Amino acid sequence: xxxxxxxxxxxxxxxxxxxxxxxxxxxxxxxxxxxxxxxxxxxxxxxxxxxxxxxxxxxxxxxxxxxxxxxxxxxxxxxxxxxxxxxxxxxxxxxxxxxxxxxxxxxxxxxxxxxxxxxxxxxxxxxxxxxxxxxxxxxxxxxxxxxxxxxxxxxxxxxxxxxxxxxxxxxxxxxxxxxxxxxxxxxxxxxxxxxxxxxxxxxxxxxxxxxxxxxxxxxx
Amino acid sequence: xxxxxxxxxxxxxxxxxxxxxxxxxxxxxxxxxxxxxxxxxxxxxxxxxxxxxxxxxxxxxxxxxxxxxxxxxxxxxxxxxxxxxxxxxxxxxxxxxxxxxxxxxxxxxxxxxxxxxxxxxxxxxxxxxxxxxxxxxxxxxxxxxxxxxxxxxxxxxxxxxxxxxxxxxxxxxxxxxxxxxxxxxxxxxxxxxxxxxxxxxxxxxxxxxxxxxxxxxxxxxxxxxxxxxxxxxxxxxxxxxxxxxxxxxxxxxxxxxxxxxxxxxxxxxxxxxxxxxxxxxxxxxxxxxxxxxxxxxxxxxxxxxxxxxxxxxxxxxxxxxxxxxxxxxxxxxxxxxxxxxxxxxxxx
Numbered sequence: 001x002x003x004x005x006x007x008x009x010x011x012x013x014x015x016x017x018x019x020x021x022x023x024x025x026x027x028x029x030x031x032x033x034x035x036x037x038x039x040x041x042x043x044x045x046x047x048x049x050x051x052x053x054x055x056x057x058x059x060x061x062x063x064x065x066x067x068x069x070x071x072x073x074x075x076x077x078x079x080x081x082x083x084x085x086x087x088x089x090x091x092x093x094x095x096x097x098x099x100x101x102x103x104x105x106x107x108x109x110x111x112x113x114x115x116x117x118x119x120x121x122x123x124x125x126x127x128x129x130x131x132x133x134x135x136x137x138x139x140x141x142x143x144x145x146x147x148x149x150x151x152x153x154x155x156x157x158x159x160x161x162x163x164x165x166x167x168x169x170x171x172x173x174x175x176x177x178x179x180x181x182x183x184x185x186x187x188x189x190x191x192x193x194x195x196x197x198x199x200x201x202x203x204x205x206x207x208x209x210x211x212x213x214x215x216x217x218x219x220x
Numbered sequence: 221x222x223x224x225x226x227x228x229x230x231x232x233x234x235x236x237x238x239x240x241x242x243x244x245x246x247x248x249x250x251x252x253x254x255x256x257x258x259x260x261x262x263x264x265x266x267x268x269x270x271x272x273x274x275x276x277x278x279x280x281x282x283x284x285x286x287x288x289x290x291x292x293x294x295x296x297x298x299x300x301x302x303x304x305x306x307x308x309x310x311x312x313x314x315x316x317x318x319x320x321x322x323x324x325x326x327x328x329x330x331x332x333x334x335x336x337x338x339x340x341x342x343x344x345x346x347x348x349x350x351x352x353x354x355x356x357x358x359x360x361x362x363x364x365x366x367x368x369x370x371x372x373x374x375x376x377x378x379x380x381x382x383x384x385x386x387x388x389x390x391x392x393x394x395x396x397x398x399x400x401x402x403x404x405x406x407x408x409x410x411x412x413x414x415x416x417x418x419x420x421x422x423x424x425x426x427x428x429x430x431x432x433x434x435x436x437x438x439x440x441x442x443x444x445x446x447x448x449x450x451x452x453x454x455x456x457x458x459x460x461x462x463x464x465x466x467x468x469x470x471x472x473x474x475x476x477x478x479x480x481x482x483x484x485x486x487x488x489x490x491x492x493x494x495x496x497x498x499x500x501x502x503x504x505x506x507x508x509x510x511x512x513x514x515x516x517x518x519x520x521x522x523x524x525x526x527x528x529x530x531x532x533x534x535x536x537x538x539x540x541x542x543x544x545x546x547x548x549x550x551x552x553x554x555x556x557x558x559x560x561x562x563x564x565x566x567x568x
Contacts, residue, residue, distance in 0.1 A: 150490055153477065163472055164473060167466030168494065171500045171505060174505065219485070
C-alpha cells in the first residue's frame with residue numbers, strides 16, 4: 001500500500017476512534033468554551049483590538065496543546081508497536097497531522113464563533129482574518145503533532161510538552177497574531193503579505209521537517 | 221603544538237580586541253549645550269557648544285565655526301561673528317541674525333587644526349518663516365577636513381559605548397557558529413548513529429547557550445545606555461530570548477530521557493527544529509516591515525554597515541569576531557575533552 005492510501009486508512013481509524021470515545025474533541029471544545037466564558041465574565045466586551053486578538057490566540061494555543069497532546073500520548077505502547085509493524089511511519093505521522101489540523105480548524109472556527117458572539121468581533125477585514133486563523137491553526141496543529149511525538153518518547157508528561165512546544169510555535173504564533181491584528185485593523189492585503197508569506201512558509205517548513213525526521217524518531 | 225596554532229591566534233586576536241577596542245579613543249565631536257531653536261524674527265543669538273575629546277583651547281588660533289543652511293542642495297555658510305572659548309570642551313558662538321533659505325534646519329560645523337572639521341547634522345532649526353536679506357556668507361575653505369589619527373567615530377547616543385560592538389555582536393556570531401556545528405553533528409548522527417556526534421552536538425549547544433546568555437547581558441547593558449531601558453520592546457531581543465528558551469528546553473529534554481541512544485535521537489530531532497525556529501526568529505521576523513526594532517538592519521532600520529561601521533571599526537570588528545568564534549570552539553573542545561575523560565573514568 002502506498003503512503004497516501006495508508007494515510008487515509010489511518011485517518012479513518014482516527015475518526016472511528018474519535019466517534020467511539022468522543023472525549024478528545026468534546027473535551028477540548030469544552031476547554032475552549034469554558035475559557036471563553038471566563039474571558040467573558042472578566043472582560044464583558046473588549047474594545048482594544050490587540051487585547052481581543054492576542055487573548056483569542058492564547059486561548060487557541062492552550063487548546064492546541066491540550067488537543068495535540070492526545071495524538072501520540074493517548075496511544076498505548078502496544079498499539080504504537082502494532083502500527084509500526086503494519087504501516088509506514090510517514091503515513092502514521094501524516095494521518096495524525098491531518099487529523100490534528102482538521103481538529104484545530106474546527107476548534108479554531110467554532111471557538112471564534114463563540115468568542116465573537118460573547119465578546120465581540122471588531123474585525124474589519126473578515127476574509128483576511130479567516131485566512132490568518134486558517135494558517136495559524138494549521139501551523140499550531142502541525143507543530144504540536146510533532147512535539148507530541150517527541151514528548152511521547154520522553155515519558156509523555158504534559159509539562160514537557162509545553163516546555164518543548166512553546167518556543168517552537170512562538171514564531172508562528174507571533175506572525176499569526178500580527179496578520180490577524182492587521183486584518184482586524186483593516187490595513188489591507190499589501191501590508192500583511194510579508195507576514196502571510198512567512199506564516200505559510202513556516203507551515204511548510206514544519207511539515208517538511210516533521211515528514212523527514214519522524215521516521216528517525218519513530219524507531220525504538 | 222602544531223595542532224594548536226589556532227589557540228594562539230585566538231588569544232592574540234582577543235588580546236588585540238581588548239587593547240584596541242578599549243584603548244582607541246573616540247574621535248572628537250560636538251554637541252549643542254543650549255536650546256536648538258533659533259529665536260523668532262532672527263534676532264542675534266548665541267550657541268553654547270560642548271566638545272567631546274576636543275582641544276578648543278589648545279587650538280584657539282585656528283578655531284572657526286559656521287552654520288550651514290541648504291539652499292536647493294547648495295550649501296550657504298554663515299560664519300559666527302565672534303566666539304569665546306572657555307576651555308577645551310566648552311565654547312560659545314554668537315551669530316548675526318540669519319534668514320531661513322530653503323531648509324529650516326541648520327547644520328553646525330566647527331574647525332580647528334588639531335581636531336579637524338567637526339560636523340553636527342541639523343544642529344538647530346528656526347520656526348521663523350520670514351525670509352530676510354542675504355545672510356553673511358563666508359569663506360570656509362580649510363586645509364585638512366579630517367585629522368587622520370586612528371579613532372572610533374563619534375556617534376550621538378552611542379558615544380563610548382560604540383566599543384560594545386566588539387563584544388555584543390561577536391557573541392551572537394559565536395553562538396550561531398556553535399549552533400550550526402551542533403546542527404551539522406545532529407544531522408550526521410541521524411545518518412550514522414555514532415554517539416560521538418551526539419556528544420559533540422550537546423557540548424556545542426551548552427557552550428552556545430553560554431554565549432547567548434553573554435550576548436543578552438552585553439546587549440542589556442548596551443540597551444540601558446542607548447535606549448534607557450534594560451529590556452526593550454524589540455523583536456530581535458525577544459526573538460533571541462525565545463531561542464534561548466528553545467535550547468534550554470533541549471537541555472530539559474535531555475534530562476528527561478534515560479536511554480542514551482534514544483535520548484540522542486530524540487534531542488537531535490528537537491534541536492533541528494529549534495535551529496530552524498532560531499533562523500526565523502533572528503533572521504526573518506525582525507527584518508520584516510512594521511516591526512518595532514531598534515537594532516540596525518531590522519524593522520526597516522538601515523543596516524549597521526551603511527553608516528556606522530567605518531574603516532576604523534571594521535578591522536577591529538572582524539578580528540574580534542574571528543577571536544570570539546575561535547574562543548567558542550576552544551571552550552567547546554575543552555568541554556568535550558573533560559567529558560571524554562569523565563566517561564573513560566566511569567567506564568574503568
